[in-house]
């Protein structure tokens with residue numbers, strides 16, 4: 001395992017489970033100290049922190065609802081006090097289909113909160129630091145390709161978040177900060193394929209018939225995100241695609 005993140009501090013949003021937890025593990029295995037952002041699942045976040053420390057790295061638990069600016073400021077202060085800097089920001093946390101939230105929530109989280117997270121963390125990021133925005137093919141190609149019914153609020157808001165960050169590329173470049181997007185197909189091992197199949201029975205079978213290539217696993221998707229953050233040789237705004245675009 002290359003120690004290419006040695007001495008670096010990474011904030012992974014939505015790191016309490018799924019893809020964010022795996023990104024955190026892989027970054028820690030490659031030498032990074034990890035700030036574990038989570039919204040509500042404290043026990044799961046603590047379990048991820050234990051794995052990080054077992055790799056010999058430091059884990060900082062940072063509970064924050066990204067849609068709350070005061071929570072973001074608290075996280076910034078925690079990182080400043082613990083590490084004094086941030087080398088990598090992985091914008092992984094996402095949502096928008098929560099039943100207990102207002103209709104505006106998808107945009108609040110996937111657009112406004114992404115921009116506010118970047119703006120709040122930028123003062124901690126020196127030249128050479130990196131921001132990675134994690135998205136799905138359905139969101140990245142929103143408006144160009146058909147999407148499954150029910151996923152519209154997530155796809156449209158994540159696309160808006162990606163575009164709002166792309167508008168800041170000149171600002172990132174002037175500061176010497178790298179900015180990349182990693183877009184994934186459905187990811188095996190997450191709840192998403194099951195939910196989609198439930199919403200549209202037969203969806204997965206039809207998908208397999210159309211394209212028998214297996215969908216990427218959580219480990220494969222996380223690895224692509226970590227490799228993108230490690231490389232930093234691509235031009236700002238470069239998009240990495242994981243899994244077939246069909």
Ligand SMILES: NC(=O)c1ccc[n+]([C@@H]2O[C@H](COP(=O)([O-])OP(=O)(O)OC[C@H]3O[C@@H](n4cnc5c(N)ncnc54)[C@H](OP(=O)(O)O)[C@@H]3O)[C@@H](O)[C@H]2O)c1
Pocket residue numbers: 013014015016017018019020037038039040041042064065066067091092093094095109134135136137158183184185186187188190191192193
């Ligand atoms: N799953 C897929 O098939 C798939 C495919 C392509 C791309 N992606 C992308 O991969 C990323 C992760 O997806 P996932 O399926 O692993 O997501 P997930 O299982 O739904 O996990 C979401 C994470 O985000 C956190 N979160 C949600 N709302 C938050 C808020 N307001 N503030 C702070 N944290 C919040 C959750 O924290 P708590 O658990 O503490 O609430 C959780 O850790 C997303 O950007 C998604 O678009 C996923």
